[in-house]
Amino acid sequence: AQTVTQSQPEMSVQEAETVTLSCTYDTSESNYYLFWYKQPPSRQMILVIRQEAYKQQNATENRFSVNFQKAAKSFSLKISDSQLGDTAMYFCAFMKHQTGANNLFFGTGTRLTVIP
Amino acid sequence: GAVVSQHPSWVICKSGTSVKIECRSLDFQATTMFWYRQFPKQSLMLMATSNEGSKATYEQGVEKDKFLINHASLTLSTLTVTSAHPEDSSFYICSARSEAGGPGELFFGEGSRLTVL
Numbered sequence: 001a002q003t004v005t006q007s008q009p010e011m012s013v014q015e016a017e018t019v020t021l022s023c024t025y026d027t028s029e030s031n032y033y034l035f036w037y038k039q040p041p042s043r044q045m046i047l048v049i050r051q052e053a054y055k056q057q058n059a060t061e062n063r064f065s066v067n068f069q070k071a072a073k074s075f076s077l078k079i080s081d082s083q084l085g086d087t088a089m090y091f092c093a094f095m096k097h098q099t100g101a102n103n104l105f106f107g108t109g110t111r112l113t114v115i116p
Numbered sequence: 117g118a119v120v121s122q123h124p125s126w127v128i129c130k131s132g133t134s135v136k137i138e139c140r141s142l143d144f145q146a147t148t149m150f151w152y153r154q155f156p157k158q159s160l161m162l163m164a165t166s167n168e169g170s171k172a173t174y175e176q177g178v179e180k181d182k183f184l185i186n187h188a189s190l191t192l193s194t195l196t197v198t199s200a201h202p203e204d205s206s207f208y209i210c211s212a213r214s215e216a217g218g219p220g221e222l223f224f225g226e227g228s229r230l231t232v233l
Contacts, residue, residue, distance in 0.1 A: 009157070033220040044120075045209070045224040052219065091159065095220045103150070104211075104222060106159040 002027045004094050006107035013082045014115050020067075021077045021110045023092030029053075031097040034068065034075045035104070039089040048090070051075065053097070079112075087114045118144045118214035122225035129200055130233055137195045137228045139166075139210030145190035146212035150222065151183075154207040166193040166210075200232040 003026045013019035025034070036048040051059045051068050058066050063080045079086055092107040119142040129135050139149055147168045152160040164185050165173040172185035182204075184196040197204050207229050211222040 004159075035220070037224075044226045045211075047217075047221050050218060050221065097220075103162050103165070104160075106161075108159045109157075 002029070002094050002096075002105045004092050004105050004107035006092055006110050008110045009108070010111045010113070012113040012115055013079070015082055015084060017082055018078060018080045019082055019112065021079075021090055021092075021112065023075045023077070023107055025073050025075065025092070025094050025105075025107075027073070027094065029096055033095045033097060034066075035093040035095070036064070036066070036075075036077045037091045037093055037106075038086075039091065039109075040085075041088070045091070049077065082114045084114050084116060086112060088112060118212070118216045118223040120146075120210065120212050120223045120225040122208075122210055122228050124228060125226055126229040126231070128231045128233065131201050132199055134196055134198045135200055135230060137197075137208055137210075137230075139193045139195070139212075139225050141191045141212050141214070141223075144212075144214040144216060146193075146214065147190060149187060149193040149210055149212045151185060151193075151195050152209045152211065154209060154227070156207075160209060163195075163208075168193075197230065200230070202232045205230055205232045 005024045032053045034051045038048045039045040049061045067076045089109045091109045094105045123138045149166040151163045154160045166185045166187040168187045187193040209227045211224045
């Protein structure tokens with residue numbers, strides 16, 4: 001079974017500063033995807049960043065980057081130059097790498113507040 | 117990007133009544149859609165996988181007769197909460213995969229908040 005753990009229920013960061021959200025996971029799979037999804041208040045969930053487990057290079061999307069430590073099963077999200085629009089719930093998620101319809105396993109989320 | 121829309125965004129109903137929630141893929145065809153339930157301050161839990169033209173696949177512990185799923189077309193899946201009770205009050209979210217997305221990426225609806233009185 002897969003589990004995803006986010007140990008930080010809430011975090012806050014000053015605008016323009018950098019914040020790191022933690023995520024650990026447990027799986028016996030060797031190949032999989034990891035994701036960070038963002039759920040803004042009263043808006044739908046959108047993908048922030050994706051990491052494929054077989055790739056050693058950490059994924060980067062503009063101000064968002066990850067620190068993927070496969071051996072430690074850790075997948076943290078770093079947000080640089082935080083903006084007010086980054087205020088949201090952030091979910092770490094895991095998906096097996098296989099053909100067909102796959103399920104996402106979500107962590108419990110971290111509520112991030114960017115302070116002006 | 118791909119757009120998934122849910123309707124209604126919120127609904128209040130009396131205990132014992134049934135409520136239908138629609139999930140539509142607006143600009144792509146989705147052979148598979150997923151229905152999640154989200155409790156306050158908790159994660160999303162997969163309820164079922166909706167397959168176009170066939171029966172849905174339910175997760176363990178989810179009552180098939182309670183949560184009826186129909187996926188009659190490539191752009192529409194519906195979730196009907198039958199004989200709703202207050203404990204069914206929750207946030208229900210659907211998602212789908214689109215070729216427009218990257219590997220493993222899902223596109224989510226806005227969610228539907230159900231309150232059962």
